[in-house]
Amino acid sequence: MSFQAMTWAVEQDLPALQKLVLLMLANCCNAHTGRCDPSHDTLAKECGMSRDSVRRAIAEIEKKGLIEIRRQTQNGVNLPNQYVLRVGSSVGGVGADSTEGYVHTAPTVGADSTGGGCSQQGGVGADSTTKQEVKPGSKPTRSCDSKFDEAWRQYPKREGSNSKQAAQRAWNARIREGIDPGVLVAAVVAYAAAMKAAGNIGTPYVKQASTFFGRDRHFEEFAKTRLADGDLFDGGTEVPWWKAAGFTYQWQATNAGCSERSAHLWANGVRQGAPA
Known part of the structure; x- marks a missing residue:
């Protein structure tokens, strides 16, 4: 979390839902890169909103120049977006570049020189489905x-x-x-x-x-x-034998009919049958 980003988000003059989403993005924001990439599901859960409401709020925040959305695809499939918080900008687009739609201010919190590359300490919430390329100069150690x-x-x-x-x-x-x-x-x-x-x-x-x-x-x-x-x-x-068989708790395995003696016949909580 970036306290600078949180303070900046609190100061923005936004409708309640948009401010809540911006605060959640700031809460996920990496202090070194100014980026985050929580999914719509994660934001919806944390904000107590529907996915559609989250999408609308993000779209409005982007229009106001407070964030940059880096939309990502892989093999024609849409992947979770990456968000860059324009910390230092404000609603109203003071200093905005009309050709880009976001505010050009001092570099975002901890922004790296590679622009879109992922630094060693990148945004919170990235996962295997995001297309985050580790570029030269910003690779992990x-x-x-x-x-x-x-x-x-x-x-x-x-x-x-x-x-x-x-x-x-x-x-x-x-x-x-x-x-x-x-x-x-x-x-x-x-x-x-x-x-x-x-x-x-x-x-x-x-x-x-x-x-x-x-x-x-x-x-x-x-x-x-x-x-x-x-x-x-x-x-x-x-x-533990019940975890090896695919159960989280021993009582779950017992209720399913799995025992320590028969655990080797189970996988992912499902009995696979006796070995050939």
């Missing part, structure tokens, strides 16, 4: 890249596609949110152990890496807080 390479080597093989590029975009988004790369690596190790225990290696039941590192944070189910002494896990990488 080499140590972060090496951690991703380590995680990629450890990631369980799956049947079907598993884009490394999409996975790294999601990984970078989580790093920008402040997630420790070591925790992500440890989560991958634990997830691989769980998939192996469930007999799911090489099957479609293994999540795509971009989903595992994505905005829904599936990795958190397998990650534990890094200990002060540097150990990633308190008790090794052993995963």
Whole structure:
């Protein structure tokens, strides 16, 4: 969150719903880049509004020159927008460039020299579905890249596609949110152990890496807080049998008829049948 962006958003003379959406964008805004990319669903939930109301409010805010919307597509599919807050501008377009529609003021909060590139500490809420290219001069650190390479080597093989590029975009988004790369690596190790225990290696039941590192944070189910002494896990990488079978809680597994003895026959909470 950028306190400068929040203060700026509060000062804007906007209708209530538009101001609320702008405040939520400012709340997600990265203090170093002035950018954020929360989905319409996320904004609707946080603002207590419908998706249509959020879209209308964003469109009006853009018209007033307070934000720039960078619309993104991939293979003809619309992806979540990236928003650049024009901190320092105001309603009324003082100093606005009529050819562009947004205010040219001092650079946005922490704006980088690459213009549209993603910096190491980019906007909150990015995920594997956003087309955020890591451009030269704004890449995460080499140590972060090496951690991703380590995680990629450890990631369980799956049947079907598993884009490394999409996975790294999601990984970078989580790093920008402040997630420790070591925790992500440890989560991958634990997830691989769980998939192996469930007999799911090489099957479609293994999540795509971009989903595992994505905005829904599936990795958190397998990650534990890094200990002060540097150990990633308190008790090794052993995963409870009900989690290996695809259940969140032991009682869910028990109610479904899954037991520790039969857990290897289950995947994603569904019994797969006895092995051939």
